[in-house]
Amino acid sequence: xxxxxxxxxxxxxxxxxxxxxFDVVEIKQxxxxxxxxCCVVTGMESNVMGISDPSIKASIIDANGLxxxxxxxxxxxxxxxxx
Numbered sequence: 001x002x003x004x005x006x007x008x009x010x011x012x013x014x015x016x017x018x019x020x021x022f023d024v025v026e027i028k029q030x031x032x033x034x035x036x037x038c039c040v041v042t043g044m045e046s047n048v049m050g051i052s053d054p055s056i057k058a059s060i061i062d063a064n065g066l067x068x069x070x071x072x073x074x075x076x077x078x079x080x081x082x083x
Contacts, residue, residue, distance in 0.1 A: 002079050005036040005058065013040055016068035017075065033058060037082075038075050 005027040006014045017024050017040075025036060033039050036058040043062035059078040063071045 002037040003035065004075060005033050005039040007041045007063075009042060010040060010063055013063055013068045013071050016072050020072055020076075022075070038078050040071055040075065 001021070001023045003023045003025055004017050005025045006017065008026045008028050014024050014026065025032060027033055027039060027041070038059045038061060040061045040063050043064040059082070061071060061074050061078065066074070
């Protein structure tokens with residue numbers, strides 16, 4: 001099962017991803033983003049939650065301006081692209 005990290009303020013997106021069967025982890029800091037397949041953030045910070053460590057291989061999705069369904073589609077697209 002794919003592990004998806006979602007910024008803590010995006011509860012509606014966390015719920016939508018869980019409904020689709022994803023293992024959702026709340027991201028509060030950069031360390032939470034390790035060992036994830038994908039990260040969903042608000043994009044409000046210029047450095048996307050400080051996730052700048054090149055060892056983090058997860059795809060980053062900026063949820064700013066997107067609905068929960070649109071984010072779910074982007075997550076599925078990213079995961080399909082890496083498989």
